[in-house]
Amino acid sequence: MGAKDSDIYSKHSSSQFNEELEKLRTDFLTMGGIVERQVTDSLTSLLNQDIELAETARELDRDTNNYERSIDKDCALIIALRQPAAVDLRLIISINRAVVDLERIGDEATRVAKQAIDLANSDGSTKGLHEVRHIGELVSEMLKDVLTAFARRDMELAYKVVKRDLSVDREYQSAMRSLITFMMEDSRAISSVLNIIWVLRSLERIGDHACNLAEQLIYQVSGTDVRHMDTGEIKEVVRD
């Protein structure tokens, strides 16, 4: 219908560009799915003293790392070849940063799986497993929700994840206090309780990273860098 060659070319090129961006988003969400499985499998392996599942969870780390490398490479290529601006550039930058947090969640899950193996191999007490289950469920839920927020570009859901991190921190502090008291009362249990303490610390870090992911999604959609803002300020950005 009278379109010039250059229009057709730019249309073609722009639809290819959109496909590249879509692939980036899909790869990111796939990587997120693997990391989610690392977290739930490592937790289950700990709670059920299942060494085999712990090994499987550890092996997933290779997949996570491969996705990290490949997504980073794609980000650099798209920037170099497509010279994206505005919202497209923000998508790439936020995914580039979010991948770092995903990879570190994977690292923490690997640490949990390692503790699961140590604990199953010792005559470990089961003290603290109740708290692990509870906080584990909280941070798994945060991770699931923040990935949904990425899939739907849903800032409101991301904001809820940020808010929930506060209650994870409270639960973590309270669990730590009771475990320390327990160690003082029964010094033979110190070593196995420390295993549980490392797990709780990893879970708390996973919560922090989920929170970072939520902040990246808010940046992607709104253009505002909300890191280091308090929840009240973030709320204003999200609802503006």
Added chain:
Amino acid sequence: MGAKDSDIYSKHSSSQFNEELEKLRTDFLTMGGIVERQVTDSLTSLLNQDIELAETARELDRDTNNYERSIDKDCALIIALRQPAAVDLRLIISINRAVVDLERIGDEATRVAKQAIDLANSDGSTKGLHEVRHIGELVSEMLKDVLTAFARRDMELAYKVVKRDLSVDREYQSAMRSLITFMMEDSRAISSVLNIIWVLRSLERIGDHACNLAEQLIYQVSGTDVRHMDTGEIKEVVRD
């Protein structure tokens, strides 16, 4: 001398571009200097039970966060306006990623400063301070060297930082074992020894982040993503 207007413009624009890249490098190194001070001040405050210095170290975190935000904004602006390619793009990408590690080193230093205050306010035992001093010196040296590597684009020095992380991990494991033994022998000391354990864990993380920084510098100079490679493979990239 016969130069066309467009040449003059592109020359002008390219020298401005170089200035922008240089500013990015300078800001990154300045931020690195602040983080270095956060680490040494928080360690000194812990070793000397100096609450005032610990508070100063904590306050530096605001500066670090401001630099993070400003550098990230500059990176996005340069990408959008200058459409950099090849080595320039790698500089921007590597700095964009390295800033995350710098900021997290700052966070760990803040945690150390917090432990310093807790310890000074308790009737804390001084068990483990010797190990803190030793491992603290190792990771401070790693951080100093990796920033020098960034300043000089020195891959060989970055590689040395990566290698040194292995000995930090060994020292950390051995310090942890002796602190756990100590807790078992004297359960009244559990709480204060745990303070020291958190500090050691933060130091170990600082070593990990310094290692990540070194990998980013190697990527910046060589173009090869060496994350998740073992030291033998990294050596080949660096000396190629």
